Amino acid sequence: MAYFLKELGHRFSSSCKITRLHQHKNFRCCPFPQLQTKVARGSQLCHNVMANTNQFFPKSYNNQSLNGSAVPTLPSYADTSSHICAETLINDMLVINDFISETEEKLLLEEVEPYMARLRYEYTHWDDAILGYRETERSTWNAANTKIINRLKDTAFDNVSSPTNYVHVLDLEENGEIKPHKDSIRYCGNTIAGISLLSDSVMRLVAIDNKELFIDVLLKQRSLYIMRQSARYDYTHEILHNDKSYFKEKHVKKGRRISVICRNSPVVGDERHKDS
Numbered sequence: 001m002a003y004f005l006k007e008l009g010h011r012f013s014s015s016c017k018i019t020r021l022h023q024h025k026n027f028r029c030c031p032f033p034q035l036q037t038k039v040a041r042g043s044q045l046c047h048n049v050m051a052n053t054n055q056f057f058p059k060s061y062n063n064q065s066l067n068g069s070a071v072p073t074l075p076s077y078a079d080t081s082s083h084i085c086a087e088t089l090i091n092d093m094l095v096i097n098d099f100i101s102e103t104e105e106k107l108l109l110e111e112v113e114p115y116m117a118r119l120r121y122e123y124t125h126w127d128d129a130i131l132g133y134r135e136t137e138r139s140t141w142n143a144a145n146t147k148i149i150n151r152l153k154d155t156a157f158d159n160v161s162s163p164t165n166y167v168h169v170l171d172l173e174e175n176g177e178i179k180p181h182k183d184s185i186r187y188c189g190n191t192i193a194g195i196s197l198l199s200d201s202v203m204r205l206v207a208i209d210n211k212e213l214f215i216d217v218l219l220k221q222r223s224l225y226i227m228r229q230s231a232r233y234d235y236t237h238e239i240l241h242n243d244k245s246y247f248k249e250k251h252v253k254k255g256r257r258i259s260v261i262c263r264n265s266p267v268v269g270d271e272r273h274k275d276s
């Protein structure tokens with residue numbers, strides 16, 4: 001099982017040709033000198049990484065330790081099988097609804113659709129981790145969309161955890177799904193942030209050490225999610241197929257969905273990346 005998870009975790013390194021290009025260009029060749037500071041996870045790094053996003057995370061729960069009696073109020077976008085997950089959820093998985101306006105959504109779609117329309121949806125994937133998808137990466141955007149992308153980056157990342165130039169655009173057709181996986185620790189840092197276009201969907205996080213512990217996250221159309229630290233490393237994530245797309249027992253219709261995703265590269269010294 002550990003091997004399976006590890007393999008799934010490397011889907012970006014082995015299967016996505018565009019992302020592979022990205023890895024070669026940006027992660028292997030460019031040293032990212034600003035990231036070379038040796039900082040241990042859990043110390044200054046965490047504080048720096050969280051500096052921007054903490055303004056959005058529910059402050060009253062930050063730094064609050066959960067002992068047996070503490071039952072926190074969960075954010076409305078999340079549901080969980082156990083309050084054991086609550087600390088991760090509250091500190092490390094954030095959704096900001098209506099992060100972009102309808103006009104901004106149209107602008108993003110107008111820029112990505114013409115390219116996407118030339119690609120076919122893929123149903124074969126080397127590790128079966130994703131079905132019914134087409135994808136690309138963009139490093140340049142028109143002026144209006146550059147502002148949106150910069151807002152995403154400013155919200156989710158700071159200078160220590162700077163995002164890569166390449167933005168991953170993933171188009172999942174109505175019948176498509178993303179199966180449980182963890183993004184490669186070799187190529188992706190501690191934060192993954194994405195805007196959902198065209199459709200609502202449910203993202204499920206499942207604890208790698210205990211499959212009974214899961215968190216369902218409602219990703220509304222035009223929302224931004226920020227997954228970091230424990231949510232990114234200790235849980236797999238998936239986008240549920242429309243047939244299984246339930247949030248708090250209500251069906252959430254997942255139509256075609258396009259996500260615009262930014263990631264940072266591994267931070268040298270971050271202990272989660274020591275083995276990579």
Ligand SMILES: O=C(O)CCC(=O)C(=O)O
Nearest residue numbers: 170178183194237259261
């Ligand atoms: O579509 C999303 O927002 C999530 C994408 C994802 O899980 C991935 O590309 O690894």
